[in-house]
Amino acid sequence: MKLLMFEHCSLCFRVRMAARLKDIPLVEQVVEDDDSAVMVDLVGRRVIPILVRDDGTPMLESWDMVNYIDAIGTPVLTGPERPEIAKIAEQLLEVTPYLTMPRYGLLPLPEFRTRAARDHFLVRKRDAYPDMQALRARTRDYLSRLMPILDDLAANVQSPTAINGTLSRDDIRILPLLRSVAVVEGLEFPGPVDAYFATMMAQLQIPPLPTV
Ligand SMILES: N[C@@H](CCC(=O)N[C@@H](CS)C(=O)NCC(=O)O)C(=O)O
Numbered sequence: 546m547k548l549l550m551f552e553h554c555s556l557c558f559r560v561r562m563a564a565r566l567k568d569i570p571l572v573e574q575v576v577e578d579d580d581s582a583v584m585v586d587l588v589g590r591r592v593i594p595i596l597v598r599d600d601g602t603p604m605l606e607s608w609d610m611v612n613y614i615d616a617i618g619t620p621v622l623t624g625p626e627r628p629e630i631a632k633i634a635e636q637l638l639e640v641t642p643y644l645t646m647p648r649y650g651l652l653p654l655p656e657f658r659t660r661a662a663r664d665h666f667l668v669r670k671r672d673a674y675p676d677m678q679a680l681r682a683r684t685r686d687y688l689s690r691l692m693p694i695l696d697d698l699a700a701n702v703q704s705p706t707a708i709n710g711t712l713s714r715d716d717i718r719i720l721p722l723l724r725s726v727a728v729v730e731g732l733e734f735p736g737p738v739d740a741y742f743a744t745m746m747a748q749l750q751i752p753p754l755p756t757v
Contacts, residue, residue: 624711647677
């Protein structure tokens with residue numbers, strides 16, 4: 546199986562996470578941001594992630610990919626899901642893009658190997674985020690919106706090895722968002738969230754993003 550991905554992409558991380566939790570080998574092919582052809586040739590449009598199964602057929606939805614991987618052999622995402630975790634994930638997503646999007650383009654990531662690829666990302670994001678520097682300058686404001694949500698999450702972490710005590714789709718909902726927002730230099734997760742993040746990342750053996 547092969548995953549076409551960006552290193553900074555949280556939807557890609559969902560799939561990488563599922564494969565690592567299952568100990569299933571996954572070829573991780575990072576696409577350079579300006580290399581639309583590799584996606585278009587495969588599925589007819591620009592989209593990431595793309596999972597190419599062993600029979601060559603592509604999948605385009607990250608949740609389908611997670612479910613597909615988890616169904617191979619014995620499933621591991623067997624725990625109950627809690628509506629409060631899905632709600633926290635939604636709340637996180639209302640804030641985290643303002644912290645993460647103006648930072649990704651500064652990172653030494655393989656999808657930005659060339660200046661052209663980095664600029665391609667920055668130009669592509671310009672409509673939604675016209676002034677990334679101004680967003681970074683408001684980091685304290687966004688962190689003050691983020692921290693109560695993380696405190697709420699902290700109160701809901703049931704184990705450092707699984708948010709609900711047993712691995713579930715809620716871990717796939719939350720951990721990729723934490724990995725993304727951990728890009729913010731100086732951000733300190735509340736204790737239980739920090740322990741959960743550190744334990745899960747150590748288990749997955751996927752490096753965190755650099756911070757900036
Ligand atoms: N439903 C898709 C959404 C995929 C998606 O929104 N991918 C974004 C990147 S995270 C994308 O393809 N953006 C277009 C681009 O990179 O040009 C999934 O969950 O896999």
